[in-house]
Amino acid sequence: MREITYKEAINEAMHEEMTRDETVYTIGESVSQDVWGTNDGLYQKFGSMRVRDTAISEAAIMGSSVGAALAGYRPIANMMFADFLVCAADELLYKAAKWRFMHGGKVTIPLVVRGAIGGYSHIGPEHSQCWESYLMHTPGLKIAIPSTPYDAKGLLKTAIRDDNPVVFLEHKNLMGIKGPVPEEEYTVPFGVADVKRDGKDVTVVAIGYIVHLILQVADLLQKEKGINVEVIDPRTLEPLDMETVVASVQKTKHVVIIDEDTLRCGPGAEIGMQIMETAFDYLDAPIKRVGAKNFPIAAGYLEQFVLPQPQEMADAIGEVLGVKERLDLMDRVKPKSGYRYRQKEDTR
Numbered sequence: 112m113r114e115i116t117y118k119e120a121i122n123e124a125m126h127e128e129m130t131r132d133e134t135v136y137t138i139g140e141s142v143s144q145d146v147w148g149t150n151d152g153l154y155q156k157f158g159s160m161r162v163r164d165t166a167i168s169e170a171a172i173m174g175s176s177v178g179a180a181l182a183g184y185r186p187i188a189n190m191m192f193a194d195f196l197v198c199a200a201d202e203l204l205y206k207a208a209k210w211r212f213m214h215g216g217k218v219t220i221p222l223v224v225r226g227a228i229g230g231y232s233h234i235g236p237e238h239s240q241c242w243e244s245y246l247m248h249t250p251g252l253k254i255a256i257p258s259t260p261y262d263a264k265g266l267l268k269t270a271i272r273d274d275n276p277v278v279f280l281e282h283k284n285l286m287g288i289k290g291p292v293p294e295e296e297y298t299v300p301f302g303v304a305d306v307k308r309d310g311k312d313v314t315v316v317a318i319g320y321i322v323h324l325i326l327q328v329a330d331l332l333q334k335e336k337g338i339n340v341e342v343i344d345p346r347t348l349e350p351l352d353m354e355t356v357v358a359s360v361q362k363t364k365h366v367v368i369i370d371e372d373t374l375r376c377g378p379g380a381e382i383g384m385q386i387m388e389t390a391f392d393y394l395d396a397p398i399k400r401v402g403a404k405n406f407p408i409a410a411g412y413l414e415q416f417v418l419p420q421p422q423e424m425a426d427a428i429g430e431v432l433g434v435k436e437r438l439d440l441m442d443r444v445k446p447k448s449g450y451r452y453r454q455k456e457d458t459r
Contacts, residue, residue: 112291120260120292121149124267136161139189173199177207180222193226194240207276208251219274229282230418231446235410241372253277254348258322260290265299282320302350310341313365321369327444328424357390364395365431374402399427
């Protein structure tokens, strides 16, 4: 199977869905040029009516998209950085998320909201956040966080075809990674987690970019400590596939949950509590969580003291298993910034 990058997979999904359905369009700041490269070629193919550049107003982008969705279109609102979703909180959290319910199901809101998430790029507290917990706390929104090119394309196609609002979060450090993606048509269903690595000793639930870090840690733990780690990627946080997670817990008896959102009230807290409610009797040790500290994400060098680090992941696994000798990673697994805020010549 061919291999393409994460951003190319997103680009293919956009091209295919906009070709398939003329009601699909994308809107946002500089979407015709797209600083991440995920919209390349869309303006040239579909023109300014379906690739709509806007002023710097997230409220206007989101508000117009909600209205268009109510009118029968399928907008893809691009926030560039997911941090800026808060600037459109009323339109997203109060309008998009609630109006289908408030109108008794008589209307649909087929809206996709795209935004880049995550740190490890040294760009400060207002451009580095993972926003999952805010969104998980809002009934009415679906949330997708792909970790591979395959998942990125399949989940985005599913999101665009959904009649409900979907927040589609893309980690900026994943944009350049490559992976196998079929050339034929496919989608990835919501609410179906993926076992990224089979194991028998401990279950690790990891989200987004963290999946790639923990897979590297898991390989070293297997090689040097004989610890067999199972890695589960939920892929969507709403709907959330707890059946796959619980089945893994029943097998391994140990759990570590790792996410880039804050440790306090983050997705790890919710997933951990659900495991406690449904699989407590299978656990041989307390659940361990690894996440960002409850602190604004520092810029530059200090960022590493806030965001979860590979050594913390290895230590957490060793702790739940009662392994006394820690695996010293010695920088053998390090987050690598994939952030490239691209400036390119205007080709419109």
